Amino acid sequence: MDKVMSWFTDSLAPGMQRVFGNPWVSAVASAMQKILPFILVGSVVSIYNVFVRYIPSLPDLSFVNTFSFGMMSLIVAFMVPYFGMTELDHPKYEVTAGLTSVTVFLMALCPTVASLAKNAESGLTEYLVTDINYLGGSGLFVAIVMALLVMLIFHLYSKLHVLEGSDAVPDFVIEWINNIIPMTFIYLLVGAAVFVLSVDIVGIIDVIFQPLNAIGQSLPGFLIINFLYVLLYSVGVSAWSLNAIVKPILVAGISANAAAVAAGGAPLYIVTTETIFTTALIAMGGLGGTLPLNVLMFRCKSKKLRTMGKICIGPSIFNINEPLVYGAPIVFNPLLMIPMWINSIVGPLIVWFAMSFGMLNIPAGVNNVSRIPAPICTWLTTDDWRAFIWFAVLFVVYLLIWLPFVKKYDAQLVEQEAKREAEQTAAEASPATV
Template identity: 45%
Template sequence: MNRFMKWLAESFAPTMNRWFSKPWLAAVSSCMQKIIPFILTGSLIYFYNVFVSFIPSLPDLSPILNYSFMLITMIVAFMMANQCMEKLNHPGYTTNAGIVAICILFMAVTPKGDSADSLSSFMGNLGPSGIAVGMVIGLLVSVVFHLWGKLHFLEDSSVPDFVTGWINTIIPNVVCLAIGMIVVFNFGINLVDVILGIFMPISNILSTLPGFVLYSFVMGFFYTLGVSTWLWGAISTPVFMINIQQNIDAVAAGNAATQIVTSEAVFTLAFITMGGVCCTLGLNLLMCFSKSKQLKMLGRVFLAPSIFNINEPIMFGAPVVFNPLLMLPAWINAIIGPIYVWILMSTGLLNIPSKMIQVGQIPAPFCSVMVTQDMRALLWWAVLFVIYIAIWYPFFKVYEKQKLQEESQQVA
């Protein structure tokens, strides 16, 4: 075990951190963080609509939703190109590349055939179901701008700077738009279908129980190595957005929601992330009643953020990160959580979320009832809390014993 932990700490984790800090991956991660406010804006309106269903006289706020979250694919296209240029050190192209990405996205999503003049079809293509399209187009535009930027065209010439700036902007603009025109109009390729077709296998795998468990475990495993969970947004966000939209549409049509794997089920429900990723609320409670003065003090300091499912303090302060005694139960929790949620929802013991509410910092189990609209969530949350405490307990007691020995030696 010691050799394994040494390898994780000295070889695996540093390599992963270096890999994930590379400009392209850092840009994707940053893009996922930048779009969160727009997703939360939509979440607030969906949450508000819960009250509208009980009080119909409340004003209709759907335009706020339609012109924020329902344009998320356009926002992603801009942000992806924008962040790629920023991370690749092309500050002069950050805005322009983003705008060009939107232009090409419009080429790709503009309806054709019988629905060519349909505004609703056009707006629908810019919604959450096409978020993967926005990501790919933003990346492809960034490749062109990056390659052109590396040429440093006219950099040391006598041409005035403003003229050089125009030329170095116009040329990649024309190249990107020309490529988009040839692909979409000359060759008649439906970029939306092609890109979504590429992502479909990922969506199909992640939407299964094994994929659900694997995603949760990988996220938890790397988190215990100090690698941010934001990095996995590029994989999960398109799938989560498509799945929750399918649930919303199904319920609106009078059918039952069927897609379990959504951001609501992973985060807002606060079962898989009870206290935060790796389910550290149980550990936090045990620390609050520890015989170790240090662990008790830390537990009480960390309790408030844990209640709001924010666990960076306990992950890095307890610590769980690179602590072999606490990493193992964290990994076990990352497996138990999705299995538990899948069993409950697939058997009808708990409602599958059918509203997009991605406000993960609402204290549980209130958020659990809110996102499922099911009072049974209170019972199942309490049962799972006990399970998590039971998983943490033996490992925590061993760790506590070590801390007590350290404290006694300091006193001596």
Template identity: 45%
Template sequence: MMNKFMNWLSESFAPTMNKWFSKPWLAAVSSCMQKIIPFILTGSLIYFYNVFVSFFPSLPDLSPILNYSFMLITMIVAFMMANQCMEKLNHPAYTTNAGIASICVLFMAVTPMGENSDSLSAFMGNLGPSGIAVGMVIGLFVSAIFHLWGKLNFMADSSIPDFVTGWINTIIPNVTCLAISMILVFVFNINLVNVILSIFMPISNILSTLPGFVLYSFVMAFFYTLGVSTWLWGAISTPVFMINIQQNIDAVAAGQAASQIATSEAVFTLAFITMGGVCCTLGLNLLMCFSKSKQLKMLGRVFIAPSIFNINEPIMFGAPVVFNPMLMLPAWINSIIGPIYVWFLMSTGLLNIPEKMIQVGQIPAPICSVMVTEDIRALLWWALLFVIYIVVWYPFFKVYEKQKLQEESQQG
């Protein structure tokens, strides 16, 4: 039965998923999520720096770096989404123009109306992390218009100079995008921000619950063991995680307690759910370092350095965990244990809920665990979870080790 299941995964399910996720639109979304990481990390560094400011008030104020990078993340997403769609859809002439058009449409959509119409702070607030979903949808909308127009090859055989043809082929989709947006915003008085965010609310509501939190972790790990990149899930999680961490930041600023557990900080920076990387492979790596198998011991010691920094592509594809039935199952089990463990600790007050946007996931644990929670108890809870992960890995690893020892004895 297990062999049939593995054959189905490797020969049917995984190739189908990889083919599906490589389609231009999905590939563009995944690429966009990767492209915006530096801007998220810029904000993370400033939040991290502000931890030191709280102890040393004389340090300079670096908030403008935060305000004009991460706090404009929705605008960056709008540009990058359209840019990457045009690249993946093979419209190189539109990569920049579609991105700029996307920003123009976004500004029209987020411009404050009514009593806040002259408020710069209200306008800037709409461009912050809470509107990432808005930037994504607008980027996709603009991309669809440019893509449809690009497929027409308008004036492709014209004798008009190329630069004039280029202008025309940019102006028409530009006007189309802005005209549709104008009609929706200024004629029908539709608040596009609220409409788009309402579409994402069911996803946010599910992901912000314990079952949704666990499901997200499991799905990410499941597909990773099939060789499918974890970046693909950023389109679902990033908008929700950004909104949730911003709610925690705002709550603390208002003198209230942080309450949103489902954040990137809790999944990645904390290094509990992703201890050693997605699938919690640090425990496996440690077992490999002391294996009786010469091959596994050598690989374990090679892979341990990146694992400490929560980078586990080497062990996932080199051990391998990917498509290895003996190691896939414990990876799935740990992906369920981790989020339940974190949710229990944070919901019961045994571990602080992250209240700062720190998404630097390559800081070794448990240093990052204490840093992101500002809670020394994280040391104890990290160590306990590490032991639990090793216990889960151990029986499966020993079976795999036995197989490797047999192979080595036959080769010797």
């Protein structure tokens, strides 16, 4: 076990930090973090819509969701190059690259122009039309690819040092030219592909990412995603680093579910943020199902575990387990890491089969408000009274998985505390020396 822990400490954790610290990956991860407020706005409306089903007289607020969560790809198209320019040390291009990315993203969607009658005096008015679904979760992969392309071109151009500061030319003129050149190249490149060569950029990107999305939406992909989240977390690497890769899959899933329900169909995709986090079935008390651990700590004989149990129970109820993970600790503690890893496999397996066989509703609307205590958030996310039953079942399962490991760890701590107390007592009883 010492060799395994040494490998985690010396090889895995530093290696993962380097991978996720890459400026290109980091830019996407940062963008995914910054869209959280827009997701939360949509989440509030989704929770509100649960009550609308029971009280039909309440007003329809779905337009709020459409123009917050529903604009996610548009926002990501701006955010990725914005953060990318910072990561690549080109701060003067942050806003320009972001806005360029937004416009070429819209260009890549290959919008059509429709003519509508405005009035007899002005005649026909032309409107730019595109599928609004691609501005939300459906277009997330397209937005990221176009954003990375913009990042690359601005980065390469900045390395050329085409125009530098000069006494003969005002700085603002140089800045204009240094923005215009890469922008023009990007517009010509994407525009020629879309409007001259009739390249279906959206179709190509969908084909490229379809295998990744298909794997992510499968049972093995579901288990891998959940295990990686917990594995990274337990070795001190931020689990949110995975968002650059995983978040687009999760968002695409819930977007497709929402669209299916709006069209009168049924949700199909289980692998969503809502299933993993917001239902608090897999992340019960937080990643790794730590709420039952917190409850067990109240019955421990170790002073440390009992004290930490009392301190952490408040956050745990609201599905926040950082105090517990770092305070117990679970991080780099084999006796608590192992059951946390087991929970990250067993919990998702149970949830997958419960939803696959119709024993629990698949989440059908965006809801990232996971800080509501479970099982209330479980019911709100699934809109299913059976959520209370599955919460109880999983609580017991996690409890039984934690129990033998907690007993062993508790016994070790009791022995250590007794040894320290004996040493302290001996030190106090020994005669003072001059």
